[in-house]
Amino acid sequence: MIEKANVAHKLSLFTDHWSPRIVGEVNDSYVKLTKLQGEFVWHHHDAEDELFYVIKGALRMRVRENGSEREFTINPGEFIIIPRGVEHLPSAEEETHIMLLEPKTTLNTGNVESERTLRELQRI
Amino acid sequence: MIEKANVAHKLSLFTDHWSPRIVGEVNDSYVKLTKLQGEFVWHHHDAEDELFYVIKGALRMRVRENGSEREFTINPGEFIIIPRGVEHLPSAEEETHIMLLEPKTTLNTGNVESERTLRELQRI
Numbered sequence: 467m468i469e470k471a472n473v474a475h476k477l478s479l480f481t482d483h484w485s486p487r488i489v490g491e492v493n494d495s496y497v498k499l500t501k502l503q504g505e506f507v508w509h510h511h512d513a514e515d516e517l518f519y520v521i522k523g524a525l526r527m528r529v530r531e532n533g534s535e536r537e538f539t540i541n542p543g544e545f546i547i548i549p550r551g552v553e554h555l556p557s558a559e560e561e562t563h564i565m566l567l568e569p570k571t572t573l574n575t576g577n578v579e580s581e582r583t584l585r586e587l588q589r590i
Numbered sequence: 591m592i593e594k595a596n597v598a599h600k601l602s603l604f605t606d607h608w609s610p611r612i613v614g615e616v617n618d619s620y621v622k623l624t625k626l627q628g629e630f631v632w633h634h635h636d637a638e639d640e641l642f643y644v645i646k647g648a649l650r651m652r653v654r655e656n657g658s659e660r661e662f663t664i665n666p667g668e669f670i671i672i673p674r675g676v677e678h679l680p681s682a683e684e685e686t687h688i689m690l691l692e693p694k695t696t697l698n699t700g701n702v703e704s705e706r707t708l709r710e711l712q713r714i
Contacts, residue, residue, distance in 0.1 A: 547592070
């Protein structure tokens with residue numbers, strides 16, 4: 467059954483951080499929403515590109531590419547795509563809401579297993 | 591080279607309707623931006639799901655599914671995913687700006703060849 471999704475409404479259904487919810491399925495990817503604050507862990511995904519679109523707040527993204535590190539601040543209405551293989555560290559000073567697009571196979575912490583690794587994501 | 595993209599800025603770079611621009615590449619898909627007004631053509635995509643996220647305006651989407659027709663109005667901050675095989679007709683009364691996500695192989699008019707079919711999309 468086709469339904470439209472309202473991002474703000476879906477975001478109102480949860481409050482925790484670093485725990486993406488699945489809100490859509492498109493081809494081999496999931497559309498996810500997540501809230502985040504603080505710093506995540508450095509990681510990469512061997513075979514998956516990830517898109518981060520910022521809804522609210524400001525997403526800080528450190529990336530290591532060709533031996534150098536850069537930092538981006540992604541504001542609402544902006545997105546960044548992290549290609550497979552690229553080490554990255556998302557963080558946010560204030561609470562930040564993002565829409566993610568990544569293959570269904572993607573594990574949130576990529577190559578790094580930690581207590582932040584989530585294997586089962588809730589659909590809302 | 592990783593760069594962030596500002597959707598409003600990218601949208602300011604063109605004015606024509608029904609002519610999607612490529613603004614990103616994620617896995618096997620393109621992220622596209624397009625402006626539209628008026629009515630497109632009924633079509634479907636045999637093997638590709640499409641995501642329509644509305645930035646500005648209001649996207650009207652008629653869909654035919656299991657022998658019945660429904661109509662959605664997708665407002666800014668909302669999205670709809672049209673699964674492969676589903677006949678759909680996008681339209682917009684006022685000028686509407688949308689972000690699209692679809693496989694690189696997707697032709698804008700799907701199974702229907704017309705003067706609106708575009709084979710080469712510009713990257714901005």
